Structure formats: C-alpha cells, structure tokens
Amino acid sequence: MNAAVAMAGIEKAFGGVPVLRGITLEVAPGSILGLVGENGAGKSTLMNILGGNLQPDAGSISVGGRPFSPRTPADARTAGIAFVHQELTLFGNLTIAENLHLTRFPRRWGLPWIDRGASVRQGADLLARVGLSQRADMLVERLTAGERQLVEIARAIGAQARVLILDEPTTSLGAVERGRLLSLLRELQDAGLAIIFISHELSEVLQICDSVVVLRDGQVAGTGSASTFSVQSLVALMVGREVRQLYPPVRAPGNQEPLLEVRRLGEPSVAHEISLTLHRGEMLGVFGLMGAGRSELARMLFGLDRHTSGDVLLEGRPLSGGPAQRIGRGLAFVTEDRRQDGLCLEAPVADNMTLVHLAALTRTPLRLINRAALRAEVARMSTDVRLTRAPPHLPAGRLSGGNQQKVILAKWLLRPPRVLILDEPTRGIDVGARGEIYELLHRLADTGTGVLVISSELEELTGICDRILVMRQGEIGGEFPRDRFVREDLLRAALPVRVSG
C-alpha cells in the first residue's frame, strides 16, 4: 500500500540559514505519526511545506503515491491535506456552519448562491461527529477555545481530508477536552485517515501515536515505532544529550508571612467567594480545567477585570485601581497569550524588555531615556533569564516561543515584583526553555516574591509548587499542600460538580 504522505530529502533555508536539512518521513493511511522536537527544530516549517504555505528548496513529496508539490494552501487542500494550526484559524464573525464550509459552500442551482439550509444541516452532522453540541448557525466568537478546536477538526473531516496535520492541538485544552480529542483522533484513524500529530506533550504522543519522528536542528534525530520510545529517550533525542531532571529540586517553602490576601472575591457568573492567601516566597499553583475561571481570577487580581464583591490585600493594604496602580504596588502578570497580550511583536527585544519599567531608566530633569542604562539593564536581564541568541535589536516576533516568554519574564523582573502571577507560563515552550523558566521562578521565590502559577498541566504544578489550589466553576474546589500532591485527587477536585435541579 502506498504511504498517505511521503516526504524525501526536504530542505529549506531562510535567508541562508538552513532550517530543514534533508528530512525524510512517511505516514501510512490509518496511522498516527508523532512529530516532536524542540522549538526551532523545524517541525512547523516542515508542516507548512506539506500544507502549501511554504515551498521547499529541495526534496520531493508524494501523496497517495502521486508526486505532490503544493504552491498554495488550496493545492494542499485539493490533495486531501487538512492542517489544524496551532493558533486557531476560525473566523469569529462567521457562524460555525460558514466556517465549516468556507471554501466549499453548498450552492443553490449551481449558482454562486449559498444554500444556507443545506449548509446548516451538513454542519450539524459534522458537529455531531466530533461530539460538539452547539447549533451550527451560532457565531464562532461565542465558543470556547476547546469547542473551536473541535470545529477545526470537523472542518477537516468535512473537507474529506485523507491526511490530517495537527499542530499542538491540545495546548489550549483542559483535561476533559483533551481526552475527547484523543479518542476522536482514534476514530479518525480507524476510518483510514493518516494523522500527523505535533506536540510537546511527549506522554500524549507516546500514548496516541503509532510511530514517532524526532527532529533536531532540521534533521531527523530518531524515528521508529512509538512503543520503542519513552519520554526520557524522546527528550534525549530532542536535545541531543541526556537531560537533567526537568523540574528543579524541591525547595524549602517560604515563611508563612501573608503577602497577597484575597477575601471572598465575587463577580456574577464568573467568580464565587474566592478566598486565598499567597505567602512571601511561596510558589502557589492554581489548577483547573478549561473554563474553571483561573485566567479570570488572574485578570481580576491584576485589575484588568472588575469584581463586584470581596477585597484583595497586598501586605495588609487594600489593592485597588487598574493595572498601572497595581504594577506600582509590585504586581506583575505574565498573560496566557504571549503573542497577543504579552509582547509587541514588531518591536525589538530591548524595547519589550524595558516597557514596564521605562520610567526607571530616565534621566532627570527632562526625563529622557538613559540609553546607556537601558542597554546595561537589557544585557543584565538577558543574562539573568538566559536569553541566548536573541540580540536586543531583534524584533520579538522573530524569537522562538521559549525566548519570547523569557523576554516577557525579563520585562517584569527588571524590577523584582512582590507578586508575580503567571498564566500558563510554559504553553508551547520547548523542554529546555521550560526547565530554565522553572529554575528562574524558584530563584525569584527564594528572594521573597510570591509566585502564583496558573496551569492546566498537573505535572508542571506538582513539579514546581509548594501548594496547589484547585478551581472549578469559578470557585476554589480544594487546597493541597505538597505532601498531598496526588494526581487523581487534584484532578477529581477539578471536575465540575453537577448542580441539582
């Protein structure tokens, strides 16, 4: 039987820098191939070539045994290749059905006239197949991230895809949605689809994939049946050396001096009677499923969203006002979406790093920016956060995800905050950078900063936190000190409670 997709000797360079150096891989129909590698290893470039977004410099591709050289995404689609991108590509201002049928609307009488009824009916069928219970004529902007992910896959199914590429499909999903997605992939596999699954969640890759290709520096560092790998061996192949433990050693928790106190915080339909205390030098984790209200809690603490009841106290004094006032009091917030909210992508690294504390880098009396001091601070912070291969003048958007996150951390740590809130700090970040970020957070906590880490990854929280709070349905569902970190207990506390009546 012909491979669904075979790529041979693919090469690609950007501006003279080779990114792919002779990649060869194959996926059989009805199988799932895991594609792993650190950020910058070439995974996305390779898939963009298969998806018609980029053209290779050398090498050949065949799909279903026929030579294939896509020049546009439309070519790839015609050949039966569907690409579910890491950043979702649905249009919020269109309905689910319209998104599903965007390039192949059912038409009336063969005219360029959309048959809306047929579109909604067919859309509903597709939604049923992916197990999403929403009306097909609903606007996509009213769906959650997890629901949108399912719509994306429904679109691929509807397009009669024979090859499905998923780039980091589970990063924006909570545990329940994640499970649903994985079982859906199995169904599609049984239906004969070839699936390429790109992920940093190595245990997930090993769980779902038949075979694995490991990329490193634009080359295939290892390939084989998934059963021949372990997470450790994959990581070793990805980084090219045996890695030290990903999580830093357990630290002695800080003293029990309260730093940030939240009392009965409430906001209709968002938060209910949330009380918590973050101590000086403490690493406090907040776990919860998608939509449990964790990000909303962080936004309220930082003054981005309002709350109608309750108080927040920092060092015993009420915290009020917007982000500017709260930054002044020593709060810092690393948001969930670093590209959208965390960085000015066009601006250079140095400008991004100094954005928050620019006022501290000015010279009296005219308050002009002190360039020399700025350069010195940027150099100091770059060393501090281990920002390698990122010259200060480079636009932040050109950095890898891990380095972007380090720039954001440097921005806040330029003047060490009293409280650092991080929302999904390592989403989509490669293993090496993750370890460095964890270490950095621990060092910060050791200096007395209270660190509040929000994450959907239990392993991450149990690896770095002193204590974990579990949120569900906008309230605190449980509190776990380090000696009671049991995966099952934490997960159970996060599951929604069915409201009676």
Place this chain on the structure above:
Amino acid sequence: MPRPLALRLLEAAPLLLFLAVILLFGTQSAGFLTAANAAQILAQAAPTVIVAVGMTFVLLTAGVDLSVGALMFIGAGVAGLLAIAGYPLPVSIAVMVAIGVAGGGVNALLVSRFGLVPFVATLATLYIGRGLGRWITETRAMNLPESFLMIGASEPLGLPLPVWAAAAVAVAGQCVLSTTPFGRYLYALGADPEGARKAGLPTRRLIAAVYVISGACAGLGGLLALARLGAVSPRFGEFYEFDAITASVLGGTSLYGGRGRVLPDTVVGALLVKTIFSGLVSVQADPYLYPLITATIIFLAVAVDSARSRLAARLTRRVIRVDA
C-alpha cells in the same frame, strides 16, 4: 446566551437615532413630515447610498477608499464632454461607470498587487483623479443637456429614478454580502487576513474586487449626482468619500473590518445624515453650523463603533458558572 440590552441598544443606535431625528424635526417644522420632503431626502441621499454601498465592501476588508469623490469627478467630466459633443446618453452613462471601474482597478492594483496601505494608495488616486478631472474640464463648470436632467426628474411608480437605482444597488449589495461565497469571504478576510490566506481564500482577488466594486459604485453614484445637479463644477464629488464613510460607519460598519451590512445599516446611515441636513434646512438653522454638525455626526459614528467593539469584546468573556 442572550445578548445584553446595552449591546442591542448600541446595535440599534442608528435606527433609534433616525427615529429621534425625525421626531425632533417633525415637531419643529410643519413641512418636514411630508411625503414630498421624504421623497426629496431619498432623492438627495441616492448618490451617497450608492457610493456608500461600495464603501461598505471596502470597509469590510478593513480598507478604505478615499478616491470615490475624485472618480465621480473624472467620470462626470468625461460624460459631460461626451454629452455636449452630442453623444447619446447611454454612451455617457457607460463611460462614467467604466471610468469608475478603471479607477477602482488602479486602486485594486496598488493595494492588492503592490501592497500599498489602502489609505495612502487611495489618497494618491484621489489627488490624481482631482488633477485629471480639472484637466479634462479645464476647471470650468459645464452645463449638461436636458437629457441628463431627465434621469433625475423621471419618477416611475411615484419615486424618482435615482431612488430606485439606489434601492436596487443596496439590495443587490446586501444579497452579495449575505448569500454568496464571495460576500462571506469578505467577512472572513476582514476578521483575519492571514487566517483567510491560510484557509485558501483568494485574498488578493478579494481585495482587488472590493476596490473595483467601490469604483463602479462611485461611477454610478456620480451619474446620479450629475443628473441631480445638471452641471459639472470643479468641486463636483468633493467630500463624497467622507459622506460615504460616515454613512457606512454610522450605520454600523466597523472601521476595523469584518463587521457591517449594507441593509439596513449603511442605508440607514446615509438616510440619517441626509435627514439631519434636510431638517436643519427646514428649521432654517444657521448654515455656519453645518460643518460642526457634520463633525458631531462623524464623531458620534466612530464613538458608537468603538463602544460597540469594546462591548462585544467584553462579551467574549466566558460564563464560568451559572449563578442562581
């Protein structure tokens, strides 16, 4: 999830404002609430409506077309010359629309092929168009033959021909937007250009098309304006670009792209502006006030647009728990 009252109010703002204006002037001036005045307002609004329909297409892609007034001017100038030279009316009409399409084609080329920012590209064609128009008309006013005025004066089924033309264009425009793949593509493109490209939509062709449509609408709008005035002055078509943008945005089209409709939004916006000015005339307001009123309307339109976007953004916040 029901939409909150505030958002629904903002979305209905143009219509509510329209009713308020009618009520206000209706109580102030006896001659305002008459069928004759309504027909008058409709006839006055017709050219603006047509140009604004084209503008709505452009705004949906987060672009803008500043050249429409200048294209109207060139078209009117050439059509005037042809009419005076004795060519039959249909020739002049065809030439006006053709000039609009050609001018729109230049914009399309600049924006979609050379990647110029729409604001700058169409500002350039605005100046080029004005210059060409003055050269063609030799900066003199031209009076046109009676046949032109007949277009504006004929009243099939009791309404002036330009009103029928504007209605037809608006209905056609809305049909294209809501029921054809092309129309839906424009919304996708306006919401996320990169996403639209990745989804395999012909983004360049789409962008090119909206400027050509806008140019064609400018040509047609110019024809109706010409039929009303019966003369081409050196200032013919001036400020039509702003009238059209104001009408679209006031009606509910977003300057940020991806949001807006021709019917009822843009049409209501255009009628609202014309009704206000008609009302001001009927209560004999000081003409020096008009620019201030215009400024207020534009300010209001943009303020409502951004308030609506902000509120809509707030709404995307998830409901986490169902409170009793």
